[in-house]
Amino acid sequence: MKKILGMLGGMGPSATADAFSKLINNTDAKKDQEHIPVIIVSIPDIPDRTENIIHNGSSPLPAMIESLKILENAGVSCIIMPCNTAHFWYEDLIKETKVHFISIINAACNKILKDNIKKVALLATTATIKAKLYQNKLSLHGVECIEPDEMNQYKIMQSIVSYKSGDFIKAKELIYPYINQLKSIGVDK
Helix, strand or coil, rough: CCEEEEEECCCCHHHHHHHHHHHHHHCCCCCCCHHCCCEECCCCCCCCHHHHHHHHHCCCHHHHHHHHHHHHHHHEEEEEEECCCCCHHHHHHHHCCEECCCHHHHHHHHHHCCCCCCECCCCCCHHHHHHHCCHHHHCCCEEECCCCCHHHHHHHHHHHHHHCCHHHHHHHHHHHHHHHHHHCCCCCC
């Protein structure tokens, strides 16, 4: 049997769909049978990650572990999780499974280091920023992480909320002025 990729999704469903779409579009397949076998668990009633980290809301960890066990029991050989903020619990999750679990944070940081990038702007949920999921790893290697000021972070969160609700036009309208501001000062990553 072929190896199967497991996707621990639902945080949010659009991020899960986007990750799956990118996987398909970046697989060199000439026919259906050449694509990577994937099992996706997208159970969106997992408690909000930002609410937990910022406001001490309900922990998403138990529900994330349930989804993880579904993937494990389905026989996946590798797991990915397309939610950056959920990686706050990455260390807890890897303790719950014997299946190889790829960290989106480690993968992104390794790409930044491989490309010898010394300055990056971080566009993420407020929880991802406050938890320093990227900044701590990158600073160890001399990479400067530019964090948005309070007003731009508010707009980024509103953009994320708009995206999650399906209002892609509003999401772009909210985030692109800040992206253009970053480009104007020479930040393109």
